[in-house]
Amino acid sequence: MKKVAAEPYRDIDFSRAKRGAVVKPEPGKTKISIRLDNAVLDYFRSAVDEAGGGNYQTLINDALLAYIHQHSVLDALRQVVREELALPKSGRGPTRRSTGRRTSASPVN
Template sequence: MESEYDFSQGTRGAIEPTPPGKTRIAIRLDDEVLAWFREQVHLAGGRNYQSLINDALLEYIQQRREPLEETLRRVLREELERIQK
């Protein structure tokens, strides 16, 4: 380990820039919620648990916007398509 480091060329902030359409935030989640999402990602063989949380939130928003009848029709179409494969 060096006794002194040169940070003169260093920059503050995230290492990877935030992609367009995304916003970096800090959020507090219950440990149980975070553990569940991490476990789901692990069982699926990898991915990003943050993306899974984002997908779950988007699905929730869609369900709130979509009437129940439309939701049922969509789910039935998706399941019939899956069965036909």
């Protein structure tokens, strides 16, 4: 095993130093730790490389937001369809126009 030489002692003045992050986090974002499959990370990292740079974490965030928006639109559409199907039926039965077939009351040509 190779021995590493220690850095020589330096006298550093921390009297005006401030505690906290070097880069302020964006409002509305939270730093977390998450475990992802290597295939997921490889995909997003290669997508960033192909695009010529950027941040793979931002791409993952954008993909998750797109998933949420897609599902919220689908949920809204399903709710509209449910409400339309639940509307009370008029007193008439199916019409020739709605079924594409003649009803017993339709004249025969």
